[in-house]
Amino acid sequence: MPQDLYSVRMRASKAGRHLSGAERIIVPDKIDDVLRAFVARAMERADGPDEVFVKVERLKDGPPRELTALDVVTVNVRDVREGRSAAAVILQKSGVSRSAAETAVRSLAGGPGPSGEIMRGAIIMDAQNGERLEQDRSRGVRVSRFDWSESASVEIDRLLVTAGLTHFRTKEALALATKVAHAPGVVAELCWSDEPDYTAGYAASLKTGYVRFPRLKDPGDTNGGRVFFVDRAVLDLDALMRYLQKEAVLVTATGKCGDAVEPGMNFLHPVGKIEKP
Numbered sequence: 001m002p003q004d005l006y007s008v009r010m011r012a013s014k015a016g017r018h019l020s021g022a023e024r025i026i027v028p029d030k031i032d033d034v035l036r037a038f039v040a041r042a043m044e045r046a047d048g049p050d051e052v053f054v055k056v057e058r059l060k061d062g063p064p065r066e067l068t069a070l071d072v073v074t075v076n077v078r079d080v081r082e083g084r085s086a087a088a089v090i091l092q093k094s095g096v097s098r099s100a101a102e103t104a105v106r107s108l109a110g111g112p113g114p115s116g117e118i119m120r121g122a123i124i125m126d127a128q129n130g131e132r133l134e135q136d137r138s139r140g141v142r143v144s145r146f147d148w149s150e151s152a153s154v155e156i157d158r159l160l161v162t163a164g165l166t167h168f169r170t171k172e173a174l175a176l177a178t179k180v181a182h183a184p185g186v187v188a189e190l191c192w193s194d195e196p197d198y199t200a201g202y203a204a205s206l207k208t209g210y211v212r213f214p215r216l217k218d219p220g221d222t223n224g225g226r227v228f229f230v231d232r233a234v235l236d237l238d239a240l241m242r243y244l245q246k247e248a249v250l251v252t253a254t255g256k257c258g259d260a261v262e263p264g265m266n267f268l269h270p271v272g273k274i275e276k277p
């Protein structure tokens, strides 16, 4: 009989400010090790958390949905201006209008929260007119309950190391972006981190794969965030929120990790039939 699976989630904060978070989907035998690793990861931060929360929750809604990871490519942009404009092009190839792509870039650059602060989750944006659809503009939507399967985790580590992408964030963001790209009604995603020393970000979709840009902001910039672009014609917002927040997803197969390309090079390939949940 297959073993039960558990969602294990960690978040660390200081003076009420979120510092870091991580999650896994694992069999019971692994819970001890993962808890230890999560607490160590939280405590390693230079800005020392004053609270670390860990949740362990049995997945009760049947086996996770299994997905294949998006293909990964890096576009060697030289600066932020080139990075943001190349990301907007990728979003347009995914079905986002130029004005919505530009609105999204402006929102993240200026701080997407109501007073220009960062959000606790992602913006949901109409892919055509750039209207914001998330109910709470401070929180947005937070994707949860996703992980790599054991075999896909080993394989993606190998592929990412070969491609020179050794930062743990790339692997985690790729799993998150894979779940998001398969979400009902989602057309594309744009992300760059709010961490001041992490300047890379990505635009992702089923059509383009995960397209990474080393520079979407300048070092020291504390703004960042995520935008999920949706097709209003087919959107069921409740179903989308439920899928992103609650439905468990395991990425069980890797895509391709290509060599880095120069801006302007055409690296996109025709995509076969892809099923949405």
Ligand code: COA
Pocket (backbone or CB within 6 Å): 009, 010, 011, 018, 020, 021, 022, 023, 053, 055, 119, 120, 121, 139, 142, 143, 144, 145, 169, 172, 173, 176
């Ligand atoms: N930013 C700011 N606050 C956050 C936060 C974030 N990213 N994540 C959690 N919090 C705080 C909020 O105050 C939140 O309350 P809210 O729902 O009103 O916003 C509170 O913690 C509880 O959050 P919740 O999501 O219920 O906690 P959780 O223990 O179930 O899961 C995480 C926490 C961080 C593991 C999960 O939200 C997450 O982000 N998972 C993805 C982690 C990951 O792999 N990220 C990769 C990005 S590269």
Ligand code: AMP
Pocket (backbone or CB within 6 Å): 118, 119, 120, 121, 122, 141, 142, 143, 144, 192, 193, 194, 195, 224, 225, 226
């Ligand atoms: P990070 O990549 O962790 O630096 O996060 C960048 C931004 O993405 C944050 O400022 C949040 O706005 C948003 N974010 C963080 N975690 C999630 C999540 N689990 N789902 C959706 N958006 C998130």
